[in-house]
Amino acid sequence: QVQLVESGGGLVQAGDSVRLSCAASGRTVSTLTIGWFRQAPGKEREFVATIIGSGGLTSYADSVKGRFTISRDNAKNTVYLQMNSLKPEDTAVYYCAGNSGYYFGSADRLYDYWGQGTQVTVSL
Secondary structure, eight states, rough: EEEEEEEEOOOEETOOOOOEEEESSSGGGGGEEEEEEEOOOSSOOOOEEEEOSSOOEEEEEETTTTTTTEEEEEEGTTEEEEOOSSSSSGGGEEEEEEESSSSOOOOOOGGOOEOOOOOEEEEE
């Protein structure tokens, strides 16, 4: 069974940077497509970024493109989300999610494994 555990969230100021981690167990991240999603209060969960298991192909939501970077460390079995130039509208619970590599995209229903989420709050 695949388990994903997020960490790295917290309270930051606008313009700051934060790196989120998604540690996987039960399977190596090189065999998984891992995505990051977020959900702000009163809003639906939305796609942020995804990285394919084999190779370095990535995809980003327009709202974070150029500010966020998703990456993978196979040795640590961990996927990261580096978030720079944070804005108050980035405030949300951030979730990492995975599937067995059969899907690479933004549809959360096609990710089978989910972490518990980590809160990121960006203040002015």
